[in-house]
Amino acid sequence: MVPSDCKALIKRFYQLQSERIETYQLFEEGHEAYLRTGPHYDFEHYKQLVNEITQAFSGISKEVLEIKAKLHRDFDRADLSEHIEKLQSKEKQKLELTAKLQLAKQQAQDQPEDEGCQGRIQELKHEIIKNKEALSEIMQDFKYDSEECD
Template sequence: MFHFKALIQRFYHLQSERLETYRLFEEGHEAYLRTGPQYDFDHYRQLVHEITQAFCGISNEVLQIKEKLHRDFDRPDLSEHIEKLQSKEKEKLELTAKLQLARQRAQDHPEDEDCQEKIQEIKHDIIKNKETLSEIMQDFKYDSEESD
């Protein structure tokens, strides 16, 4: 049986693992773009597979924490924050994948200005998404420390 504090710590740890996974995803994609115009797709597909598995593992554990907070600690407020967070994290992953596709398109069609515009749009959405994620984390931190 996890103590409340240990559960909260584990949650923060998983969030930082998530950020690290994004970093690897970004680096891997940049490396993939450098293999153009032939593109080493097999290598990239393997990366996407590994990243997806990492994100799934993190998500599953975060959902278990959400359940425990609700059930064992009677903290529906915290589990609600996690629910919002999960939905925004899912959106962030979708936006990140979209951005990667847009970057490849821009690299393959340097003459197409729409590509650059699309990249800027997606980047803007990612910034808004990250701001929302950060607000949710702030609320979570505030509400979880309130009970100390």
């Protein structure tokens, strides 16, 4: 249920972002546990985790998009709506990078002689850092612009 007043919407948006961070932590912990099951990986358990994580991210995104629409439509806050649009795009990119990093980590574990794997892991970690910096900037802009939402 999406709240109906502007401040409540913004508060809910921040809660959803916190949930997203927690979901990433669960995803990372689950992947580390999965890697520990190698070389005969417990893929079924990991596949179930990925399904649960996907559902969690999908639910969060759906509600964030509802908030975005309400801010634009009901409160004439195209600026806040635009920040959320940018944020959603960066979050999608972050999830894609995270999945690529997880695959690279498994590949490095399975093929320790392949020196290119470590380089790929470092490259992906750097891209994730840049992505997180961009997310942080968007959140700062959102915070600044949302302070006048009374």
